[in-house]
Amino acid sequence: MIDLRSDTVTMPDETMREAAATADVGDDVYGEDPTVNELEARVTGVVGMEAALYVPSGTMGNQIAARVHADRGQEVLADRQSHIVRSELGGLAQLSSLQARPIDADRGVPTPEQVADAVVTADLHRPGTGLLCLENTHNVRGGLAIEPETIAAAADAAHERDVPVHLDGARLFNAATALDVPVTELTASVDSVMCCLSKGLGAPVGSVLAGTEAFVERARRTRKLLGGGMRQAGIVAGPGLCALENVSDLEVDHENARALADGLATIPEFDVQDPETNIVLVDVEDTGLEADAVLEKLRESGVLATAFGPTTVRFCTHRDVSRDDVERAIDAIDAAFGTSAVAN
Secondary structure (H helix, E strand, O other): OEEOOOOOOOOOOHHHHHHHHHOOOOOHHHOOOHHHHHHHHHHHHHHOOOEEEEEOOHHHHHHHHHHHHOOOOOEEEEEOOOHHHHOOOOHHHHHHOOEEEEEOOHHHOOOHHHHHHHOOOOOOOOOOEEEEEEEOOEOOOOOEOOOHHHHHHHHHHHHOOOOOEEEEEOOHHHHHHHHOOOHHHHHOOOOEEEEEOOOOOOOOOOEEEEEOHHHHHHHHHHHHHOOOOOOOOHHHHHHHHHHHHHHHHHHHHHHHHHHHHHHHOOOOOOEEOOOOOOEEEEEOHHHOOOHHHHHHHHHHOOEEOEEEEOOEEEEEOOOOOOHHHHHHHHHHHHHHHOHHHHHO
């Protein structure tokens, strides 16, 4: 089976397993796990922030950021298709009594004009806007790599209105790789950032939330509140340190995604979006099937993918998928849906 559902399905390599087995550990809630401390310091430098906090997941990192930045009842501005709006179980409302204000944004990032129109000033009747959340890469819109100037324009418009900005950088390293820029260029305009180690970089667990020292101090208390205080967490932070050494490998995933897209584009009933990173979106409406039925045919052909809408299928390349796997997947999908399949 060729698993193209997500870059979260990767298995830790032997280097990561060794790092887990030999990690120097302590109680992280007391701040005494040296491996966690090293990971947080390393990521702090990579993203250009003052401090960082290791968290179990990207969703927790985003939800902590929202709770720290915004006050109860305030609105959080975000693209309608962003992860924090679409895929975090309404956590803004459930965990922090915040209201999502979705914006239909081109390429997933609101323009300065859209930010200006959406920001609400607090008054007797309205709690006001508490946060702008951006996403890079933008998952649901096809793994789009958002340019630094686009992020800066939206962030500057928010800051002009005293609204802080959080960046959901679950695949931030993919964006930096695709754009060939330092990660710090993508984070320079925001107040906090979350980046995942357990997606394209291959770690088995964990994300890191970074910002100012004051922000991280409050975030640490919020992590505890949400049940994210871990003890001898160096066992999972060790592989996270290894994952940071895998950033240069992401270009291979991007090349494989482009090869996959090129192959799928030869199937007449597939409308394939050109990938910018490691995500390939395919509109399968012309097959006459809904996405779930397409997924079942793919599974029968030995390929796993994910539904991203009624007629949209997502394929995601990752470090456990080789170019040979991509070619075999293309052949299998073509046999199931291509011209030869129709002829039969």
